[in-house]
Amino acid sequence: TVYKDQQEAAEEIAQQIGTIIKLKQEKGENAVLGLATGATPVEVYARLVRMHKEEGLSFKNVITFNLDEYYPMQPDAKQSYVAFMDEQLFNHVDIDRKNIHIPDGTLAAEEIAGYCLSYEHKIEEVGGLDLQILGIGRTGHIGFNEPGSAPNSGTRLVTLDDLTRRDAARDFGGKENVPTKAITMGIGTIFKAKEIILMAWSKKKASIIKKAVEGEISGNVPATYLQLSDNVKFVLDEDAASEL
Ligand code: GLP
Numbered sequence: 294t295v296y297k298d299q300q301e302a303a304e305e306i307a308q309q310i311g312t313i314i315k316l317k318q319e320k321g322e323n324a325v326l327g328l329a330t331g332a333t334p335v336e337v338y339a340r341l342v343r344m345h346k347e348e349g350l351s352f353k354n355v356i357t358f359n360l361d362e363y364y365p366m367q368p369d370a371k372q373s374y375v376a377f378m379d380e381q382l383f384n385h386v387d388i389d390r391k392n393i394h395i396p397d398g399t400l401a402a403e404e405i406a407g408y409c410l411s412y413e414h415k416i417e418e419v420g421g422l423d424l425q426i427l428g429i430g431r432t433g434h435i436g437f438n439e440p441g442s443a444p445n446s447g448t449r450l451v452t453l454d455d456l457t458r459r460d461a462a463r464d465f466g467g468k469e470n471v472p473t474k475a476i477t478m479g480i481g482t483i484f485k486a487k488e489i490i491l492m493a494w495s496k497k498k499a500s501i502i503k504k505a506v507e508g509e510i511s512g513n514v515p516a517t518y519l520q521l522s523d524n525v526k527f528v529l530d531e532d533a534a535s536e537l
Contacts, residue, residue, distance in 0.1 A: 294526065294527070294528050294529070295529050295530070295531060295534040296528070296529070296530055296531070297530070297531060298494075298530050298531070299336055299494040299495075299530050300336065301530075302492065302494070302528050302529070302530055303336035303337045303339075303340055303492075304340060305528065306337050306426065306490060306492065306528060307337050307340035307341050307344065309424075309490075310326065310337070310341060310424065310426075311341070311344050311350050313326075313423055313424055314350060314351075314352070314354065314355055315350070317354055317423070318351070318354050322354070322420075323354050323355070323356050323392075323419060323420070324354055324355050324356070324423055325355075325356045325357075325358070325416070325419050325420060325421065325422050325423050326355060326356070326357050326358070326422065326423065326424055326425075326426075327357075327358050327359075327360065327422040327424065327425030327426065327478070327483070327486055328357050328358070328359050328360065328378065328382075328426060329359070329360050329426050329427050329428050329436075330359065330360070330361070330374045330377050330378065330428075331428045331430075332428075333428035333429075333492050333493065333494060334381075334426060334428060334492065335381055337426070337492070338381040338382040339381070341382060341386065342382060342385040342386060345385065345386045345387065346385070351387055352386040352387050352388040353387055353388070353389065355388055355392060356392040356394075356419050357388070357392065357393050357394060358394045358395075358412070358415070358416055358422065358478070359374055359378060359394065359395040359396065360425075360427070360435075360436035360437070360477060360478050360483075361374065361396060361436045361437040361475050361476060361477035361478065362374045362375070362395055362396040362397070362398045362475060362476050363398055363471075363472040363474070363475050364396075364398045364400075364405075364450060364472060364474040364475050364476050365398050365399065365472060365474075366398030366399070366472060367398065367399060368395075368398070368399070372461075372464050372465055373398065374395055374396075375395050378393070378395060394412070394415060396408075396409075396412065396448070396475075396476035396477070396478075397476070398476065405449075405450050405476065406449075408476075409447065409448040409449050409450070409476065410447075410448075412448045412478070413447055413448050413482060416482070416485075421485055421486070421487065422485065422486035422487065423486070423487050423488065424486060424487065424488045424489075424490065425483055425486035425488070425489045425490070426489075426490050426491075426492065427483070427489065427490065427491040427492070428491070428492060428493065429491060429493050429498060429501055429502070429505060429516050430454075430456075430457050430460065430501075431456055431457075431460060431497070431498070431501050432454045432456050432457055432501075432514075433501055433504060433505060433513070433514035433515050433516045433517065434454070434457060434515055434516070435480070435483060435491065435515055435516050435519070436477040436478050436479075436483065437451050437453065437457070437475040437476075437477035438451070438477055438479065438480050438483075438515045439451060439452070439453065439454045439457065439515070440454065440512060440513050440514065440515060441512055441513075442479070442480055442512060442515045443479075443480065443481075443512065444480050444481065444484075444512075444518045444521070445479070445480070445481040446479030446480050446481050446482075447478075447479040447481055447482055448476065448477065448478050448479055448482055449476070449477070449479060450474055450475070450476055451474065451475055451476075451477055452473060452474055453471070453472070453473055453474060453475055458471040458473070480515060480518050484518075484522060486524070487524060488524050488526075489519065489522065489524055489525045489526070490525075490526050490527075490528055491505075491516065491519060491525065491526070491527050491528070492527075492528045492529070493527070493528075493529050493530075493533040494529070494530045494532065494533050495530070495532050495533060496532045496533070496535065498532075498533040499532060499533055499534070499535045499536040500536055501514070501516070502527070502529060502533050502534065502536065502537065503536040503537055504516075504517065505517055505519065505520075505527075506520070506527060506537060507537065
């Protein structure tokens with residue numbers, strides 16, 4: 294779906310998330326949301342905060358799993374995805390902190406594999422993701438599944454692509470300060486979500502969106518794997534869709 298601009302698109306996605314939360318509330322069930330970081334979802338989160346404050350949308354029944362976190366990363370560092378999520382969403386709504394899951398960037402190397410398995414199990418234990426929202430990196434990554442990721446990959450430690458680290462350089466005051474690794478949900482983890490929405494705005498994303506939507510399905514552009522799913526929607530603004 295192509296919207297005139299990011300504002301219209303974000304409004305639509307926030308409404309959709311609000312509807313899932315409310316439908317689940319009516320049934321006395323939890324809404325399980327897969328969340329993303331980066332500049333792309335910021336407007337969606339801002340609208341959800343507004344829906345909480347102005348319309349009384351409650352997050353009491355919401356369980357969240359974030360896609361990824363840099364490794365190593367302290368949760369209180371300003372570049373952490375923990376800090377990002379608190380700032381953009383969690384500090385402003387009534388979510389129960391125990392329902393928030395973000396990959397742990399503080400683990401010792403030998404703890405990571407077990408932790409990643411338990412992350413997958415936790416998602417399954419609460420019934421799986423009702424919705425996963427995604428941005429897209431210029432390498433075609435979703436989460437931090439860089440080129441070379443397998444379609445059935447699970448949550449794991451990955452090495453970041455040079456372009457991804459360059460794109461993150463501003464947040465870290467130079468590429469040399471950007472961690473070389475991250476913990477990310479896998480493509481396989483993302484695929485298990487009942488619904489997936491990939492969002493992209495601006496001309497900067499137009500060429501990778503063309504590849505993701507129209508390109509050959511290949512591990513060289515992990516987002517092309519989304520072409521294999523019937524549960525995926527690409528939500529774009531006119532600029533991001535301009536090369537389609
Ligand atoms: C990071 C995140 C991705 C995100 C990408 C795009 O790499 N791990 O989940 O999609 O950035 O970022 P932005 O939305 O700022 O363009």
